[in-house]
Amino acid sequence: MSPQVAVPCPHCAAEQTVEFRRAGQELTCKACGKFFTAPKLRELKQLLPAPLPGAGRAAARAGQTPLRNWLFVIGLATAALCGIGGYFVTEYAKTMIIDEALAKKFTLDVEQDLDSYAPADLWATWETMLANRVLPQWDLAAARDVQQLGESFRFTGWVLFGLAGLGLLTLLGSLFLNSPSRTAPRS
Numbered sequence: 001m002s003p004q005v006a007v008p009c010p011h012c013a014a015e016q017t018v019e020f021r022r023a024g025q026e027l028t029c030k031a032c033g034k035f036f037t038a039p040k041l042r043e044l045k046q047l048l049p050a051p052l053p054g055a056g057r058a059a060a061r062a063g064q065t066p067l068r069n070w071l072f073v074i075g076l077a078t079a080a081l082c083g084i085g086g087y088f089v090t091e092y093a094k095t096m097i098i099d100e101a102l103a104k105k106f107t108l109d110v111e112q113d114l115d116s117y118a119p120a121d122l123w124a125t126w127e128t129m130l131a132n133r134v135l136p137q138w139d140l141a142a143a144r145d146v147q148q149l150g151e152s153f154r155f156t157g158w159v160l161f162g163l164a165g166l167g168l169l170t171l172l173g174s175l176f177l178n179s180p181s182r183t184a185p186r187s
Contacts, residue, residue, distance in 0.1 A: 078167025086160030096150030
C-alpha cells in the first residue's frame with residue numbers, strides 16, 4: 001500500500017485521501033462528485049507531515065523499557081554467575097566425597113600398614129595413643145565429616161544450577177516483555 005495524503009477538493013474543499021501512486025491522475029471527489037486532478041508526486045510529498053527529530057530512534061526503542069532492560073541484565077548475570085559457580089562447587093565436592101571404591105582402597109591401605117608392624121610395636125603405639133589421648137591419622141569420624149561437607153557442597157552446587165536456570169528464564173522472559181506488535185499497521 002502506498003503512502004496517503006489528505007488533499008482538499010478544489011471545488012468543495014472536502015478532504016480527499018490520495019495515494020502517492022495516484023499522483024497527477026484524474027480523481028472524483030467523494031463529497032461533491034466533481035472531477036479534479038490530483039497534485040503531482042512532488043506536491044504530495046510536500047503535504048506529508050515532517051518527521052519529528054529522533055523519531056527513527058524512538059521507533060527502534062519502542063519495545064525497550066527500563067524493566068525489560070533490567071530483567072535482561074539481571075537474568076544474564078544470574079545465569080552466568082550461578083552456572084559458573086555451580087560448576088566449580090560441584091567439581092570441588094567431587095574431591096571430598098568418598099565413593100565405595102575409594103573407601104575400600106583406604107581400608108586396604110590401613111590394613112596393609114597395620115600388617116607391616118610387629119605385634120609388640122602395635123601394642124606400644126596403642127598404649128602411647130591411649131596415654132596421650134592421640135587419635136590415629138586415619139580417624140573415620142574426620143572422614144565422615146569430610147564426606148558430609150562434600151555432600152553439602154554438592155547440594156549447594158545443584159542449588160546454584162537451579163538459580164542459573166531461573167536467571168535464564170528471567171532473561172528469556174525479558175525478551176517477550178512489552179514486545180512491539182508484529183501486526184502494527186503501516187502508514
